[in-house]
Amino acid sequence: MEINLEEAFQKRIDDEIKIEPRDWMPEKYRKTLLRQISQHAHSEIVGMLPEGNWITRAPNLRRKVALLAKVQDEAGHGLYLYSAAETLGMSRDEMLNELHTGKAKYSSIFNYPTLTWADMGAIGWLVDGAAIMNQVPLCRASYGPYARAMVRVCKEESFHQRQGYEIMLTLCQGTPEQKAMAQDALNRWWWPSMMMFGPNDDNSPNSAQSTKWKIKRFSNDELRQKFVDVSVPQAEILGITIPDPDLKWNEARGHYDFGVINWDEFNQVVAGNGPCNKQRLKARVDAWEKGAWVREAAVAYAEKREKRNSNKENSNAA
Amino acid sequence: MAEKDLLYNYSLHLADNSMILGQRCGEWCGHGPVLEQDIALTNIALDLIGEARSLYQLAAELKGGNANEDTVAFLRDVMAYKNVLLVEQPNYDWAYTIVRQFFYDVFHFYLHSELINSTEPRLSNIAAKSLKEVTYHLKWSSEWMIRLGDGTDISREKMQDAVNGLWEYTGELFMPSAIEQQAFEAGFAPDLNILKPLWQEKVEDILAESTLFIPENNYQQKGGKTGVHSEHMGYILADMQYLQRAYPGANW
Numbered sequence: 040m041e042i043n044l045e046e047a048f049q050k051r052i053d054d055e056i057k058i059e060p061r062d063w064m065p066e067k068y069r070k071t072l073l074r075q076i077s078q079h080a081h082s083e084i085v086g087m088l089p090e091g092n093w094i095t096r097a098p099n100l101r102r103k104v105a106l107l108a109k110v111q112d113e114a115g116h117g118l119y120l121y122s123a124a125e126t127l128g129m130s131r132d133e134m135l136n137e138l139h140t141g142k143a144k145y146s147s148i149f150n151y152p153t154l155t156w157a158d159m160g161a162i163g164w165l166v167d168g169a170a171i172m173n174q175v176p177l178c179r180a181s182y183g184p185y186a187r188a189m190v191r192v193c194k195e196e197s198f199h200q201r202q203g204y205e206i207m208l209t210l211c212q213g214t215p216e217q218k219a220m221a222q223d224a225l226n227r228w229w230w231p232s233m234m235m236f237g238p239n240d241d242n243s244p245n246s247a248q249s250t251k252w253k254i255k256r257f258s259n260d261e262l263r264q265k266f267v268d269v270s271v272p273q274a275e276i277l278g279i280t281i282p283d284p285d286l287k288w289n290e291a292r293g294h295y296d297f298g299v300i301n302w303d304e305f306n307q308v309v310a311g312n313g314p315c316n317k318q319r320l321k322a323r324v325d326a327w328e329k330g331a332w333v334r335e336a337a338v339a340y341a342e343k344r345e346k347r348n349s350n351k352e353n354s355n356a357a
Numbered sequence: 358m359a360e361k362d363l364l365y366n367y368s369l370h371l372a373d374n375s376m377i378l379g380q381r382c383g384e385w386c387g388h389g390p391v392l393e394q395d396i397a398l399t400n401i402a403l404d405l406i407g408e409a410r411s412l413y414q415l416a417a418e419l420k421g422g423n424a425n426e427d428t429v430a431f432l433r434d435v436m437a438y439k440n441v442l443l444v445e446q447p448n449y450d451w452a453y454t455i456v457r458q459f460f461y462d463v464f465h466f467y468l469h470s471e472l473i474n475s476t477e478p479r480l481s482n483i484a485a486k487s488l489k490e491v492t493y494h495l496k497w498s499s500e501w502m503i504r505l506g507d508g509t510d511i512s513r514e515k516m517q518d519a520v521n522g523l524w525e526y527t528g529e530l531f532m533p534s535a536i537e538q539q540a541f542e543a544g545f546a547p548d549l550n551i552l553k554p555l556w557q558e559k560v561e562d563i564l565a566e567s568t569l570f571i572p573e574n575n576y577q578q579k580g581g582k583t584g585v586h587s588e589h590m591g592y593i594l595a596d597m598q599y600l601q602r603a604y605p606g607a608n609w
Contacts, residue, residue: 084392091387095380095593098600098609099427100410103383104403110386111399118392156600156609206609214607322388330390332515333451336508343507 052253057183060126068252071245072182073127074143075254077134080120082146083113084138085319089153090162098156105202106159112195119191123184139324147305148231150313157210157217157224163203165225165232165270171196172266173236176256185254204273211277222279229282233297234305236263267295358539364477365419366439367540369429370582371480372412373440376430378461379405380593381448390451397497401458404490411483431601435591436584439534443526445581445590452505452515456523459498459563464530466495467555471547480545499563506567513568520564521572528577530556537582 044063051058058064087110094110097103121131137143148166153159174196177189210221237243237259249255257265267286274281285298307313358366382402389395413426420429443461448454469491472484505512531553533541540546564571580586600609 084387087387094383094386095596096599098607100406100413100430102609104406104410107383107386107399107403107406111396111403114387114392114396114399118396121392209609213609214604216604217607326388326390330451332509332511333390333394333505336505336512339512340504340508 049251052181052251055179055181055253057186058181059183067248069127071249071252072185072254073124073129076120076124076127076185076188077129077137078144078146080117080124080134081138081143082149083117083120085145085149085323087113087117088319088322089149089151089315090159092153093156093159096156097159102159102206109163109199109202112199116188116192116195119188123182123188126184135327139320139327141311141320144309146235147308147313148235149319150308150316151227151231152315154227155220155224157207157220158228160203160206160210160221161224161228163199163201164207164273165203165228166235167196167200167203168270169232169235169266171200172262172269177254179253179256181253207277207279211279218279221277225274225279226282230301230304231308233263233266233300234308236260236266238302238305264294267297271295358536360543361419363536363539363543364480364545365416366536367546368412368416368419368480370439370534370537372409372416372430373438374444374461374465375405375412376409377438377440377590377593378444378458379403379409380597381444381446382454382458384448385454398454401494401497404487404494408483408487408490411486415479415483427601431598435586435594438581438584438586438590438594439536440581440586441526441529442578442581442587443523443529445587445593446523446526447589449519449522450515452512452519453522455498455501455505456516456519458494459502460523460527460530460560462491462495462498463556463559463563464552465491467552467559468547471552475545475547477545502563502567502569506564506569516567517569520569524572525574525576525578527560528575529579529581532577532579532582534582 045065048058048062048064048068051062058068090106090110090113094103094106097106121134124134125131134143138145148169153162171193174189174193178186178193180186180189207221207224210217240246240258240260243259246255246258250258271281271286283298285296287296289296308316311317379402382398382405386395386399386402389398409430410426413429416429417424417426443457446453446457466488469484469488473481473488475481475484502516506516507513531549533549537546537549541548561571581590600607
């Protein structure tokens with residue numbers, strides 16, 4: 040019986056029919072998705088911190104408003120994604136508990152610090168750019184609630200990406216100090232952005248199953264190559280240099296060749312040894328703990344009110 | 358004071374309040390007690406800074422020359438800022454944030470309800486747009502006053518503590534500066550004496566529903582409107598103006 044269910048499930052996926060929360064699904068599919076979507080939601084929420092760091096210091100009012108709105112969009116993405124993940128049978132509070140206890144991961148890119156205003160540009164341009172490469176195919180992911188959440192997320196991400204690039208462009212057309220600031224940000228964010236696509240294909244054990252389930256549509260290396268090919272001409276327009284001496288156009292492949300990623304650094308950051316892992320997690324745990332009395336009071340008040348209303352109804356009925 | 362200068366200075370009174378409170382609300386972004394409220398408070402920050410921008414644009418137009426919204430907002434030092442002491446008070450915790458917001462929202466709501474009748478159309482237009490937003494802010498902060506005041510013992514204690522801590526900054530809202538007084542006499546600003554009883558009544562109503570009390574000590578601080586701020590203000594501006602000060606004249 041199990042075999043038939045699983046075959047029917049795979050056939051729906053092969054036929055590009057979306058899987059919905061009430062449909063039968065293999066336990067491993069559910070777990071894989073739950074892990075991926077909750078990690079994605081956590082990344083949005085932790086991702087608010089490095090940019091939130093610059094809200095009070097944005098250089099002018101237009102940029103301040105745009106940055107606030109952007110970080111707010113990330114909170115909104117977190118909401119859609121937690122909701123999508125909840126359809127797989129775990130509550131938001133449980134997911135947050137996994138984040139706070141270190142059981143759940145989030146994107147390692149957010150463990151790097153934002154040191155100058157140019158980092159707001161580089162994050163929008165490169166980090167959101169890499170995220171879009173990863174996320175656009177997810178709009179067609181086999182799980183309906185995830186795919187639909189991603190459609191909304193991607194629309195806003197591409198706006199953020201253009202906004203980030205525009206910050207970089209303004210800096211690069213500005214004073215020599217501003218251009219140096221932009222170059223410095225590119226130097227620091229380039230390689231971590233390249234790592235956002237995950238390990239090389241021959242070192243990515245879960246990819247085959249995710250591809251078969253149409254959660255994943257392109258391999259890590261395919262997406263990374265696409266990111267490089269798109270980013271190089273953009274850096275040329277800015278007039279700043281990507282920090283990779285091996286970067287060059289390969290006529291035969293029709294792609295840019297690029298240098299070897301420092302996987303040791305990647306693994307260290309994933310393992311918790313990035314420059315800001317501890318601070319990011321602490322900020323999230325602090326917000327949660329300091330907010331506990333607020334959430335408890337909101338629940339207590341709602342219960343009181345319900346009780347008062349039902350007392351009123353009872354006395355009306357009497 | 359020439360009418361143009363008066364309008365410039367009066368616009369700064371309005372703008373600086375919203376700007377500084379917006380800056381304070383923005384500090385919460387990413388750190389709220391629950392995601393939905395993080396989003397809500399960021400919305401309020403966006404509305405407040407949006408209103409401040411409209412007013413700074415008006416001020417810049419009146420000032421003329423190379424002035425723009427950013428030179429007006431970023432290149433004035435503490436003593437030239439005209440916001441009330443209330444809005445520059447630190448976030449401390451969610452209770453202080455809500456009580457500060459509520460006290461200001463009630464004022465902001467009645468102020469704009471009058472300002473839409475200003476004889477100065479540029480002010481009445483800004484007030485009309487802002488009033489819709491402020492109506493929502495007031496609803497939001499009133500609901501949180503009640504929810505937390507009448508929530509748990511702990512939440513009531515924290516809220517009462519915040520009311521006690523912030524009460525001494527509410528009186529300044531209704532003590533007219535020389536500029537506000539002249540602007541009222543010139544016909545484009547509301548009479549703060551009319552707003553005060555409206556504010557008092559609304560605040561008393563919501564506090565009663567929140568099971569909270571007005572503290573006995575009614576001594577009121579003042580100074581913000583004339584540039585004599587609290588120590589917090591210098592740090593707010595140090596953050597806010599850092600890039601404009603460090604890289605004079607740069608485009609961002």
